[in-house]
Amino acid sequence: MSTITAPASLTARMGWFSRAEAWLDDKGKGAWIAAMVLGFIFFWPVGLALLAYMIWSKRMFNSSCSRRSNRSLSPTFNTMRSSGNAAFDAYKTETLRRLEDEQENFEAFLKRLRDAKDKAEFDQFMDDRAKTNREQRDSAEA
Known part of the structure; x- marks a missing residue:
């Protein structure tokens, strides 16, 4: 400390x-x-x-x-x-901007990944539900 x-x-x-x-x-x-x-x-x-x-x-x-x-x-x-060095300050500003862009792109990628996972889970749920409804309907007809 x-x-x-x-x-x-x-x-x-x-x-x-x-x-x-x-x-x-x-x-x-x-x-x-x-x-x-x-x-x-x-x-x-x-x-x-x-x-x-x-x-x-x-x-x-x-x-x-x-x-x-x-x-x-x-x-x-x-x-x-400011560090007092204009070249370094420009480099620092550009690097921080690039890092912020990379962070935004990564967060967008994670959002797309979560959305794809959610869609896959929902599609699986709907397929399971359709399968159980089909089985119930087939057992009721038999």
Whole structure:
């Protein structure tokens, strides 16, 4: 896990709650859960407040608690940023466009494959149904 530390001037301006939140975010989800359990053990309203805060801020359901550091690691953010080299940016844009086209073509292929499978299953169902109707009609006539 990469940790991004705040400058000293920013840390000094943050309140105790913000500093505690940043510290727990740096430690990960396990630290939040441990703090909540300890809160329940020592004074149950603190544990309940931590649980409510974790659910409200969606920390309970994220794969990582530190949203601030994950934003800079986001692939979407990094692919849209210019590198400063016009030739490389043109190459990157063309490559991303080509990959998007390939993805669309592959998804269209998968859709055609699913449609063909659905049609084959439906045709098999209709053939089985016609066969059972024919057998019932033949047994009724006999």
